[in-house]
Amino acid sequence: MAGERVLVIDDSPTITRVVQLVLTKAGYDVHTAPDGEAGLAAVRSDRPDVILLDFVMPKMNGYQFCRELTADPKLRDIPVVLMSAKGDQVGERFVKVMGIVDYITKPFSPEAITAVVQHTVAKYGPSRTADDTPSLVTGEDLAATDEADRAQARSATLAQLRSSLTEIISGQLALARTPATTETSDTRDTRDTRAPTDTTETALDPSTLDADDILHAVRAALSDAALLHLLGAIDLGLLSEATPGLRGDLRVVPLAEVLQLLDVQEQSGVLTVERSGARVEIYFRRGRVDQAIATGVPEEFVLGRFVLDAGLMPRADFEAFLESRGPTPKLIGQQLLKLGYLAETDLKTCLTRQSCELIYEILRWRHGRFRFAAGVELPPNVIDAALGLDVEAVLMEGYRRVDEWHLIEHAIDNFDIVFLRNEDSVAQMGRGRLTRDELAVLELVNGKHTVKEIIRKSRMGSFEVSKMLYRLLSIKLVRRRVLPVAV
Numbered sequence: 001m002a003g004e005r006v007l008v009i010d011d012s013p014t015i016t017r018v019v020q021l022v023l024t025k026a027g028y029d030v031h032t033a034p035d036g037e038a039g040l041a042a043v044r045s046d047r048p049d050v051i052l053l054d055f056v057m058p059k060m061n062g063y064q065f066c067r068e069l070t071a072d073p074k075l076r077d078i079p080v081v082l083m084s085a086k087g088d089q090v091g092e093r094f095v096k097v098m099g100i101v102d103y104i105t106k107p108f109s110p111e112a113i114t115a116v117v118q119h120t121v122a123k124y125g126p127s128r129t130a131d132d133t134p135s136l137v138t139g140e141d142l143a144a145t146d147e148a149d150r151a152q153a154r155s156a157t158l159a160q161l162r163s164s165l166t167e168i169i170s171g172q173l174a175l176a177r178t179p180a181t182t183e184t185s186d187t188r189d190t191r192d193t194r195a196p197t198d199t200t201e202t203a204l205d206p207s208t209l210d211a212d213d214i215l216h217a218v219r220a221a222l223s224d225a226a227l228l229h230l231l232g233a234i235d236l237g238l239l240s241e242a243t244p245g246l247r248g249d250l251r252v253v254p255l256a257e258v259l260q261l262l263d264v265q266e267q268s269g270v271l272t273v274e275r276s277g278a279r280v281e282i283y284f285r286r287g288r289v290d291q292a293i294a295t296g297v298p299e300e301f302v303l304g305r306f307v308l309d310a311g312l313m314p315r316a317d318f319e320a321f322l323e324s325r326g327p328t329p330k331l332i333g334q335q336l337l338k339l340g341y342l343a344e345t346d347l348k349t350c351l352t353r354q355s356c357e358l359i360y361e362i363l364r365w366r367h368g369r370f371r372f373a374a375g376v377e378l379p380p381n382v383i384d385a386a387l388g389l390d391v392e393a394v395l396m397e398g399y400r401r402v403d404e405w406h407l408i409e410h411a412i413d414n415f416d417i418v419f420l421r422n423e424d425s426v427a428q429m430g431r432g433r434l435t436r437d438e439l440a441v442l443e444l445v446n447g448k449h450t451v452k453e454i455i456r457k458s459r460m461g462s463f464e465v466s467k468m469l470y471r472l473l474s475i476k477l478v479r480r481r482v483l484p485v486a487v
Helices: 013-025 036-045 062-071 110-124 139-177 185-193 211-221 224-231 255-264 303-309 315-324 332-338 344-362 380-385 391-411 423-429 436-444 451-458 462-474
Strands: 005-009 029-033 050-054 080-085 100-106 247-249 269-275 278-285 288-295 369-374 419-421 478-480
Touching (some): 013 110, 036 062, 050 110, 110 391, 255 269, 344 391, 391 462, 436 451, 451 462
Parallel strands (some): 005 029, 050 080, 080 100
Antiparallel strands (some): 247 369, 269 278
């Protein structure tokens, strides 16, 4: 791979942005266009090596774009990879047609889109000569260089710290060796700040020590092991790489950009995001998310919901477990593990979903504050979880949800609205075409329950419930209740 040019054509800014992030990180030169017309102009302006094309777009859809592309003899041989949603009803029948060499279904993972582009470039991209083949650096070489740099930075930091402490302690010992013949205000101040001495014990007289002996003793005491012990859990290798004082306002810096920065820099520490009493802590280890923990968030984000969703415990047993816990706050997951209700793999699955859902939620926050503390020691429960979530993959799904939320919010602009069932439409259509969860939500639509109450009673997530209500609205099984206007 030598920086091949990739053009991404999609009307979703979030999709183009995350694809650009993923492929740029993989070494490609990525450009974007918001629709087919702009994409065609970009192709004619600067020919790409690969085109990633959305199917459903305004102005010019994917089919129309390919028709225009193949009509130009200079452009018809550019390989096109189709990106389609599950509901677009496109796929294999479009492959090998009108320049489309492959397709990928949304939502896709970072690994999937990277693999498709790599395969397309290898099979259809420009051929290389011996002169433009880059020199290869193996993963072992990179790891060795990286480790050597970290070791060098660690040694330099320890040496600087040792030198500074030696100067301070040596200066204090030299001051202690000087006989106090006249008491001045300065010496009184120094004397008064020292810790009281028990005069019944024999104290070491510093005046009997040679200065060189003192210096040697101090340096010997400040060994690497001693310094590391004093510094505790701080990772000195991160001191030169950390982002000090990383904090800000979500109205100025979107959370996605913060997450991407921590991912790219392979940071370790805790990112805290707060808004209106809600607080989410995201624990990073070398750029990956080990767990997200929250306080002050709705019940839909508690671990128990994901345990019940996965069918790992009957609801009655879980509620009995909650009643038996007592007032002492303990981690539910660890308790369920010890009592044998959950296996370790089950717990990790639930924690993964909980952490992802929390991040999806705060990606929607339009206001709030964030701060990142590098090198913070992770709590034992986070260390045990060690989820190692890939930030790019989480953002990919998060962006997809943000896009869906934008559509949903046009119809469901707040959670205090009430819906009515269209009984005639329900009877005519029947219930066989609805999923079990959609039926459950439909049953809760009674002209009295608000969306907020439907979410609480269904024990589902707000995104899932809102998405189902949006679909029920679109197929006219429910309608928004119009409140009477007060006179």
